[in-house]
Structures are given as structure tokens and as C-alpha cells.
Amino acid sequence: MKKLIKVVAAIIENDQNEILCALRSPVMSVPNSWEFPGGKVEKNEDIYSALQREIFEELGCKIETDHQVYNNHTHTYDIYTVNLISIKCKIVEGAPKASEHSKLIWLKRENLESLKWAPADIPAVEQLMSEK
Numbered sequence: 001m002k003k004l005i006k007v008v009a010a011i012i013e014n015d016q017n018e019i020l021c022a023l024r025s026p027v028m029s030v031p032n033s034w035e036f037p038g039g040k041v042e043k044n045e046d047i048y049s050a051l052q053r054e055i056f057e058e059l060g061c062k063i064e065t066d067h068q069v070y071n072n073h074t075h076t077y078d079i080y081t082v083n084l085i086s087i088k089c090k091i092v093e094g095a096p097k098a099s100e101h102s103k104l105i106w107l108k109r110e111n112l113e114s115l116k117w118a119p120a121d122i123p124a125v126e127q128l129m130s131e132k
């Protein structure tokens, strides 16, 4: 069986109802794919704290998370399986700045499908697009 990685991802919406999309860089795993920023949950860490930590590390801003999971999907890549847990969030301090990602953009729900998403993200993207 392939290694299972538990990953949290932030669906961050701004006041203009746009969602933050991040482009994985060529040197990251699942390269050149769009994703919701986040990362691996560490041992003994709850998913909400993990997401706050990852967003601060990756984007340099503070978020408040919903206290429920928005989408939970498991996808098997070539060498491992990712359990992607997506959670809605709001920025409460600072503005997101890319440090590891190649690009950050804000997109309206209806335009999300224009990007090439990491395969694990497709169900969350579809759920968002069907929301409004």
C-alpha cells in the first residue's frame, strides 16, 4: 500500500468573493499545478492549527479557520496517497505573499475551472463552483 499523507488546504475567500489560488513551483511535488495553500499535518497537531501554521509559513499572514471540514478527498498519486482536507478560512492579519509558490491569484468561483488543478483538489473545486 502507498504511503498516506494527511494534508490540509485553505480555501481563503476575500470580500470580493474571490478565492486564493496558488501555483506550485516546478521544484515542488505535484509541480506546476494549482492548489489551495496548506501542507502536511504534523504528528499530534489538529488540522486547524496545522492550517494556521502552514499559511503563516507559506504566505506570511494569519487566518481564522471554519471549525468544520469543507471537503475531504483522497487521491492516489504515483508514489503516495494524499488525504486532502479543505477548510474555509478568512485572513485576519496581513496579506498573502508567495514564498514557495510560483504565483498567487484571486479568482471568482466561476473561473476556477480555467486553472490546471492538482488532481486531489478537483472535488473541492467542483464543490465551490456549484455553491453559488
Ligand SMILES: Nc1nc2c([nH]c(=O)n2[C@H]2C[C@H](O)[C@@H](COP(=O)(O)OP(=O)(O)OP(=O)(O)O)O2)c(=O)[nH]1
Pocket: 005, 007, 008, 009, 028, 029, 030, 034, 035, 036, 037, 038, 039, 040, 082, 084, 118, 119, 120, 121
Ligand atoms: N498544500 C496543498 N498540497 C496539496 C494540494 N493538493 C495536493 O494534491 N497536494 C499535495 C502536494 C503535496 O504532495 C502534498 C502537500 O505537501 P506540501 O504542501 O507540504 O508539499 P511540499 O512541497 O512541502 O512537500 P514535499 O515536496 O516537501 O514533500 O499534498 C493542495 O491543495 N494544497
